Amino acid sequence: MANLNIKNKQENTYGAIVIGSGMSGGFAAKELCDKGVKTLVLERGRSVIHNKDYPTTNMMPWEFEHRGQMPEDIQRENPVVSRCYAFREDAAHFFVKDKEHPYIQEKPFDWIRGYQTGGKSLLWARQVQRWSDHDFEGPARDGFAVDWPIRYKELAPWYSYVEKFVGVAGFHDGIPHLPDGEFLPGIELTAAEEYFKSIVEQKYPGRNVISGRCAHITGNAEYYAKQGRGICQHRTICQRGCPFGGYFSSNSASLPWAQRTGNLTLKNNAVVHSIIYDDAQQKATGVRVIDSNTKEVTEYLAPIIFVNASALNTNLILLNSTSKRFPNGLGNDNGLMGKYVAFHNYRGGVSGEYDGLKEFTTEGKRPTSGYMPRFRNVDKQETKFLRGYAAGIHGSRSKDVNYSGTGADLVKNMMSPSYGPWRIGSHMMGETIPKESNYVALDTDKKDEWGMPQLKVNVDYDQNDLDMIQDYRDQLAEMFDAAGFKNIRTWDDERRPGLDIHEMGGVRMGHDPKTSLVNKHHQLHACQNVYVTDGACMTSTGTQNPSLTYMVFAARAVDHAMKNQG
Amino acid sequence: MNRRLALKQLALAAGGLALIPSCDFSEEKVLAAYDELQITESQQKLLQKLVDTIIPKTDLKGATELGVHDFVLVMANDCMSAEEQKQFLSGLKGFDDYTKKTFGTRFTKMDNAEAEKNVNAILEGKPTSNGELASQYFLQTTKKYTIQGYLNSEYVMTALMPFQLVPGPEFNGKKEIVPGEKVNING
Numbered sequence: 247m248a249n250l251n252i253k254n255k256q257e258n259t260y261g262a263i264v265i266g267s268g269m270s271g272g273f274a275a276k277e278l279c280d281k282g283v284k285t286l287v288l289e290r291g292r293s294v295i296h297n298k299d300y301p302t303t304n305m306m307p308w309e310f311e312h313r314g315q316m317p318e319d320i321q322r323e324n325p326v327v328s329r330c331y332a333f334r335e336d337a338a339h340f341f342v343k344d345k346e347h348p349y350i351q352e353k354p355f356d357w358i359r360g361y362q363t364g365g366k367s368l369l370w371a372r373q374v375q376r377w378s379d380h381d382f383e384g385p386a387r388d389g390f391a392v393d394w395p396i397r398y399k400e401l402a403p404w405y406s407y408v409e410k411f412v413g414v415a416g417f418h419d420g421i422p423h424l425p426d427g428e429f430l431p432g433i434e435l436t437a438a439e440e441y442f443k444s445i446v447e448q449k450y451p452g453r454n455v456i457s458g459r460c461a462h463i464t465g466n467a468e469y470y471a472k473q474g475r476g477i478c479q480h481r482t483i484c485q486r487g488c489p490f491g492g493y494f495s496s497n498s499a500s501l502p503w504a505q506r507t508g509n510l511t512l513k514n515n516a517v518v519h520s521i522i523y524d525d526a527q528q529k530a531t532g533v534r535v536i537d538s539n540t541k542e543v544t545e546y547l548a549p550i551i552f553v554n555a556s557a558l559n560t561n562l563i564l565l566n567s568t569s570k571r572f573p574n575g576l577g578n579d580n581g582l583m584g585k586y587v588a589f590h591n592y593r594g595g596v597s598g599e600y601d602g603l604k605e606f607t608t609e610g611k612r613p614t615s616g617y618m619p620r621f622r623n624v625d626k627q628e629t630k631f632l633r634g635y636a637a638g639i640h641g642s643r644s645k646d647v648n649y650s651g652t653g654a655d656l657v658k659n660m661m662s663p664s665y666g667p668w669r670i671g672s673h674m675m676g677e678t679i680p681k682e683s684n685y686v687a688l689d690t691d692k693k694d695e696w697g698m699p700q701l702k703v704n705v706d707y708d709q710n711d712l713d714m715i716q717d718y719r720d721q722l723a724e725m726f727d728a729a730g731f732k733n734i735r736t737w738d739d740e741r742r743p744g745l746d747i748h749e750m751g752g753v754r755m756g757h758d759p760k761t762s763l764v765n766k767h768h769q770l771h772a773c774q775n776v777y778v779t780d781g782a783c784m785t786s787t788g789t790q791n792p793s794l795t796y797m798v799f800a801a802r803a804v805d806h807a808m809k810n811q812g
Numbered sequence: 813m814n815r816r817l818a819l820k821q822l823a824l825a826a827g828g829l830a831l832i833p834s835c836d837f838s839e840e841k842v843l844a845a846y847d848e849l850q851i852t853e854s855q856q857k858l859l860q861k862l863v864d865t866i867i868p869k870t871d872l873k874g875a876t877e878l879g880v881h882d883f884v885l886v887m888a889n890d891c892m893s894a895e896e897q898k899q900f901l902s903g904l905k906g907f908d909d910y911t912k913k914t915f916g917t918r919f920t921k922m923d924n925a926e927a928e929k930n931v932n933a934i935l936e937g938k939p940t941s942n943g944e945l946a947s948q949y950f951l952q953t954t955k956k957y958t959i960q961g962y963l964n965s966e967y968v969m970t971a972l973m974p975f976q977l978v979p980g981p982e983f984n985g986k987k988e989i990v991p992g993e994k995v996n997i998n999g
Contacts (some may be wrong), residue, residue: 306975307975308965315887439985607987608983608985609982609999610982612983612985652928657867660959664997804963
């Protein structure tokens with residue numbers, strides 16, 4: 247018995263544990279393994295191996311039974327995930343269905359999840375704009391949150407490091423509040439986007455239209471071949487999983503890389519119940535895991551623990567990690583864990599048509615589109631609302647099909663499409679203000695089938711968001727009009743929070759342990775061998791897609807852990 | 813041809829046999845649709861004739877030849893709400909009687925020209941009765957799915973409007989249009 251225990255303990259002891267295998271967890275694992283650490287990655291979902299487990303990636307459109315559309319019964323049974331733009335026939339298997347992992351909406355909230363190896367890194371929109379000090383200094387300048395304990399200068403070399411590995415296509419646009427990165431060749435704008443760009447730069451000095459920096463390999467093929475990845479082939483069906491590894495995901499890049507070091511152990515179907523805190527040693531010593539199939543409980547031990555379960559799940563695990571020392575959750579001495587949750591405001595949209603550039607169209611496909619960095623409140627506060635928004639800009643030449651008639655007339659009509667006007671669209675990417683009243687908490691009564699407390703989500707829009715939406719609509723419509731676009735329409739789609747799929751916060755970073763949970767190195771203030779580098783640690787949201795920054799956090803934090811934890 | 817070979821070699825280098833096409837399209841879906849919707853043989857023939865009327869064989873293959881009538885039923889079975897399904901089936905089941913009463917001949921007995929003319933008439937008409945409404949809804953829905961099934965067929969997406977699963981890394985945001993060049997909606 248004693249020998250059995252000792253052997254079992256040895257087998258379950260690692261140099262580090264990473265909870266979660268998505269964007270941030272995958273990158274943390276890669277960094278730890280590269281540095282020689284025997285690393286255990288715990289993933290609550292099933293195994294998805296790059297290329298082996300992409301069932302739809304080579305399917306032709308006619309091979310989908312419903313040609314892409316989700317059947318009505320699946321949509322009816324899954325109202326939350328059905329609202330996600332990528333929940334269609336070709337990628338539905340990578341999404342958590344609504345009944346599988348229930349949560350409690352105290353206010354309407356669409357929690358979009360992917361429980362499998364790589365998590366949502368298989369499904370992301372692949373935009374990777376850097377943060378700048380406009381973002382890191384934002385809370386202090388505008389007084390809406392505690393100060394970030396880090397600045398761009400400290401992160402810049404880590405951005406370059408991460409971008410190099412990931413493979414980021416972009417142009418050097420020279421915009422101070424949206425810093426340039428370590429770029430592969432950028433992907434050009436369409437003729438209509440270029441035209442709009444010229445009008446904006448001429449009539450609205452200080453505003454820019456650029457090609458969105460995206461995590462697609464467009465050069466340096468030899469370097470990425472060492473990862474087993476190739477040049478992006480512009481399939482624009484990334485959500486199926488890419489056979490070329492042309493876009494970045496944990497599955498195609500970080501995890502295989504870590505695997506090749508020989509230092510990685512990846513356990514799937516591993517529901518992390520809690521982190522074990524040892525009162526005598528005054529530190530976390532491991533994690534308690536429930537096998538999602540057998541319900542068997544196992545404890546894994548390690549001197550370093552990275553919590554990258556994704557923002558809300560990281561909150562859930564930490565809150566559930568109670569002990570004598572931490573009755574309210576690991577590290578939650580100030581009672582703020584779960585509070586100051588925020589997200590991105592994607593409600594606004596604008597569209598128009600352009601009758602010019604009639605002699606041109608586009609050729610080929612591309613995995614990105616135009617992007618307008620934020621232009622409100624950049625140098626100083628100037629609007630009724632705090633912070634601001636960025637905008638997607640996409641212009642494509644329409645191809646009009648005439649569906650009128652029946653019989654031979656219809657056939658002739660359908661087979662004679664013609665070019666219509668350029669169609670210009672824009673979507674809003676707004677920053678939201680973290681508030682104590684926006685929170686997640688554990689339900690003390692309702693549990694899921696693994697005995698985990700269900701998460702209560704109480705998150706909503708506020709007046710700042712509504713004012714921002716209106717401004718976005720007004721400004722974009724005005725610029726579209728200045729460009730001579732016709733049939734301009736603007737809308738607010740009134741989507742629920744969460745459908746932006748960028749929920750953040752709850753375990754925010756800050757200088758002061760009394761008003762934050764995590765320090766400048768991503769350690770819990772009160773339990774410093776536990777690191778949080780996913781969305782949970784966000785003090786504010788910026789407008790940029792956050793995945794790149796999460797990976798930067800992971801890489802920088804692992805570096806710190808190596809230098810400080812033994 | 814060279815490009816295809818180069819892409820295949822790149823695929824092999826990048827991920828092994830990743831690009832060998834997978835195809836698990838199931839006939840079960842089609843059988844399930846006929847069974848669950850309780851489509852009789854005569855209704856099947858009616859639908860087939862209707863689909864053939866909407867997109868007949870010309871110098872191009874027609875919709876029925878491509879099995880589009882099966883697609884229509886799969887979509888009706890799987891993608892309609894209960895209420896929509898009820899309306900669709902009501903229109904389908906009552907269609908022959910409706911055309912008999914309205915045009916003097918059952919739809920399934922009409923010749924091609926007559927069928928086409930009358931389908932157009934119903935689609936473009938302003939319904940004043942429940943029967944008319946049911947038939948129009950049925951026709952509009954069937955036309956919509958017939959077009960969708962036809963345009964997304966292997967035949968159209970390979971021979972007529974080619975779709976590329978692997979377009980390749982070239983993108984030109986400002987291509988000059990060559991006058992007379994055919995517009996490809998899948999290009």
